[in-house]
Amino acid sequence: MKKLQYIIYAILLLIIIGLVAYDYYPDQTLDQNTITRATLLFIGTLLSIVKTATRSNREVSNKKATYSKAYPEFIGNAFSHSPKLEKVFYNAIDDYNQDRSASGIKKLEKLRPQCHNTDDIYAVNIFEALCYEDLLLYRNSIELYQAAMQIRPLSTLASNMGICYSRLGMIDDALACYHQAIQLDAKNEYPLNNLAQLYIQEGKYDEA
Secondary structure, three states, X not given: OHHHHHHHHHHHHHHHHHHHHHHHOXXXXXXXXXXXXXHHHHHHHHHHHHHHHHHHHHHHHHHHHHHHHHOHHHHOOOOOOOHHHHHHHHHHHHHHHOOOHHHHHHHHHHHHHHOOOHHHHHHHHHHHHHHHHXXXXXXXXXXXXXXXXXXXXXXXXXXXXXXXXXXOOOHHHHHHHHHHHHHHOOOOHHHHHHXXXXXXXXXXXXXX
């Protein structure tokens, strides 16, 4: 959408220049009214460009403030070395949160070759896994969760992986993930709840 806006602004600037040139070339003079209108239009277009750019930067700042607080363990310092890449990264997270997971995956895949450190790779793996999970592509999610766990084991990731195994009917693997999640953080209520639900599903009420 913003690219389209910038294209429109560029076309407007070309039109303004064209109008001035059209008025100038027949007799090599410019009418004062033409100069005034062209100047006002030119300034107005430039101000619109600045406003659009400022709004875009503000939106990215808001997303960063929101999502870095919501997912501190996942994000860390991911892409803090590049404002341009950081913008794409937070837009990808926003896609996931706005149920546009397919779009989020595309952005994250474009970021993957540009990862400079483990924080970058870790965050891309996790959010891509979350997007695939949202799209019910659980095997893709499991592969990415496993890659993230090799970098930095996290209770929440093990629990999420357990959910994916459970949805695929791979109960033993799901149980192993939930137990691993509890070992990593005994105070994390989510794997405890997921484990209890799985035991109920299997008819193991005493364990539940």
